[in-house]
Amino acid sequence: MRIAIAGADGRMGRMLTEAVIQSPDLTLSVALDRPGAACLGQDAGGGLGHTTGVLITDDLDALANADCLIDFTRPEGTLTHLQACIKHNVKCVIGTTGFDTEGKQAIQAAGQKTAIVFASNMSIGVNATYKLLEMAARLLNDGYDAEIFEAHHRNKVDAPSGTAISMGETIARTWGKKLDDVADWARHGHTGPRKDGKIGFSVLRGGDIIGDHTVYFCGDGERIEISHRSSSRATYAQGSLRAARYLARKEFGLFDMQDVLSV
Ligand SMILES: NC(=O)C1=CN([C@@H]2O[C@H](COP(=O)(O)OP(=O)(O)OC[C@H]3O[C@@H](n4cnc5c(N)ncnc54)[C@H](OP(=O)(O)O)[C@@H]3O)[C@@H](O)[C@H]2O)C=CC1
Numbered sequence: 118m119r120i121a122i123a124g125a126d127g128r129m130g131r132m133l134t135e136a137v138i139q140s141p142d143l144t145l146s147v148a149l150d151r152p153g154a155a156c157l158g159q160d161a162g163g164g165l166g167h168t169t170g171v172l173i174t175d176d177l178d179a180l181a182n183a184d185c186l187i188d189f190t191r192p193e194g195t196l197t198h199l200q201a202c203i204k205h206n207v208k209c210v211i212g213t214t215g216f217d218t219e220g221k222q223a224i225q226a227a228g229q230k231t232a233i234v235f236a237s238n239m240s241i242g243v244n245a246t247y248k249l250l251e252m253a254a255r256l257l258n259d260g261y262d263a264e265i266f267e268a269h270h271r272n273k274v275d276a277p278s279g280t281a282i283s284m285g286e287t288i289a290r291t292w293g294k295k296l297d298d299v300a301d302w303a304r305h306g307h308t309g310p311r312k313d314g315k316i317g318f319s320v321l322r323g324g325d326i327i328g329d330h331t332v333y334f335c336g337d338g339e340r341i342e343i344s345h346r347s348s349s350r351a352t353y354a355q356g357s358l359r360a361a362r363y364l365a366r367k368e369f370g371l372f373d374m375q376d377v378l379s380v
């Protein structure tokens with residue numbers, strides 16, 4: 118399978134490049150980055166000590182040489198890349214987070230023209246955690262306050278993380294609610310007492326934290342904590358490759374990692 122990587126010089130782009138190089142069933146055929154980026158024209162494996170012969174480009178028509186694009190960039194970049202995927206009949210794994218409602222609708226629509234896996238977290242552990250949260254939310258649906266805390270590195274630009282939002286959606290869905298109707302996105306000043314049924318979010322940004330998420334269910338006299346901590350971005354890269362292989366069997370449709378992992 119010929120793999121294209123967008124944001125090739127980013128934190129995830131480099132991790133994905135290394136993972137593709139180490140995968141005998143996959144070939145790196147295209148490496149994209151932002152127009153004007155300093156890395157354009159450099160070998161995609163250069164920063165990793167490899168020579169791949171694939172030069173980083175901003176020419177989206179290079180996608181004609183790929184079967185599947187793996188995109189970890191920014192929402193505006195991903196949405197532009199997605200149109201190029203449709204033009205060249207290329208499948209797409211989207212790991213980018215921070216989309217607004219319109220962006221999510223554009224991805225939904227694109228799923229009718231190509232096959233897409235879109236997930237805010239590609240790691241198996243986080244996707245297993247969603248299942249634990251479903252069970253906890255079913256059991257702790259009365260008298261327990263759900264709070265979601267996430268911590269990430271100083272360079273992350275969106276908040277709360279896509280994973281924290283997905284965790285909130287999982288709990289809200291289990292409670293028969295829409296997250297937007299029950300989310301308390303931030304608190305400051307005289308907030309008054311906590312309202313029943315709300316899902317609160319809090320965010321830390323600092324240092325090189327790869328990604329920590331804890332969901333608290335706080336009751337009277339006890340609290341339950343469900344935590345996931347990432348210690349390597351390799352888990353996101355391996356999950357993304359698994360998603361790309363899953364798409365090899367699909368023509369159209371919008372899927373997530375729960376589909377890929379059949380959980
Ligand atoms: N789903 C998952 O499992 C995971 C998701 N993520 C998400 O992936 C995204 C990228 O994360 P990370 O690798 O840490 O970020 P980085 O900033 O390290 O990398 C992003 C790359 O995309 C490039 N880029 C930025 N804007 C555009 C654009 N408009 N068009 C094309 N390329 C662009 C950047 O170029 P430049 O630096 O020149 O701006 C950079 O090379 C984030 O949304 C993050 O939340 C991250 C990890 C796991």
Ligand SMILES: O=C(O)C1=N[C@H](C(=O)O)C[C@H](O)C1
Nearest residue numbers: 214237238273278279280328
């Ligand atoms: O930006 C990151 O680093 C991460 N982003 C994703 C998110 O927003 O949930 C996934 C992971 O937490 C790392």
